[in-house]
Amino acid sequence: MQKIIITSILLFLGVLSGFGQSKKNDLKLTVSGLPLFGSSEGFESGVNGLVIKTTFGYFITDKTSIDLNFSYATLNALEIGGVDSFYNSYAIVPTLRNNFINKQKIRVFGEIGFGFGTIKYDADDNSFRNLAHENRSGGISVLNIGIGGNYYFNDKFGLEIIIPYISTKNITSNRINNLYSGVGPTIGFTYKLN
Numbered sequence: 001m002q003k004i005i006i007t008s009i010l011l012f013l014g015v016l017s018g019f020g021q022s023k024k025n026d027l028k029l030t031v032s033g034l035p036l037f038g039s040s041e042g043f044e045s046g047v048n049g050l051v052i053k054t055t056f057g058y059f060i061t062d063k064t065s066i067d068l069n070f071s072y073a074t075l076n077a078l079e080i081g082g083v084d085s086f087y088n089s090y091a092i093v094p095t096l097r098n099n100f101i102n103k104q105k106i107r108v109f110g111e112i113g114f115g116f117g118t119i120k121y122d123a124d125d126n127s128f129r130n131l132a133h134e135n136r137s138g139g140i141s142v143l144n145i146g147i148g149g150n151y152y153f154n155d156k157f158g159l160e161i162i163i164p165y166i167s168t169k170n171i172t173s174n175r176i177n178n179l180y181s182g183v184g185p186t187i188g189f190t191y192k193l194n
Contacts, residue, residue, distance in 0.1 A: 032188020
């Protein structure tokens with residue numbers, strides 16, 4: 001079964017043909033995921049979360065795009081007030097990206113973005129939910145700075161890898177400020193919409 005899936009994917013990618021560089025007015029859609037590596041006041045160093053990110057981008061020049069990232073983050077295995085807990089977070093982060101290399105198959109870029117979102121803490125067992133969960137929930141700010149690249153299989157479809165530094169702060173709670181600071185290697189697929 002695994003061989004059939006791999007063969008189907010390779011055949012699909014082989015059927016697609018044609019290559020092109022990014023151009024002004026191009027629209028793109030990217031879906032990616034990243035594990036969160038780093039440390040915070042609430043958890044230890046290592047892999048401690050997962051982010052799923054959908055990005056819409058518009059090229060304002062041949063090499064520069066403005067992207068709008070919609071992300072969902074979750075982290076389990078937290079302990080808050082002696083209670084096993086988790087959080088869910090949503091954010092919107094506008095990002096400016098510049099392709100330093102803009103070739104037919106390969107693009108290398110740097111990006112910077114800043115945005116806002118929300119975070120909600122809860123207990124694994126809802127009957128143990130306490131005031132600490134409510135005090136930590138609220139608004140967040142997200143800063144990301146990274147470098148990455150795309151490898152295009154054809155004119156429309158490609159693989160994207162980014163190595164960003166991400167800093168997420170709680171902007172409404174006095175209990176905790178730094179939610180996450182660290183590297184979040186991102187891998188996903190990108191598709192040119194026009």
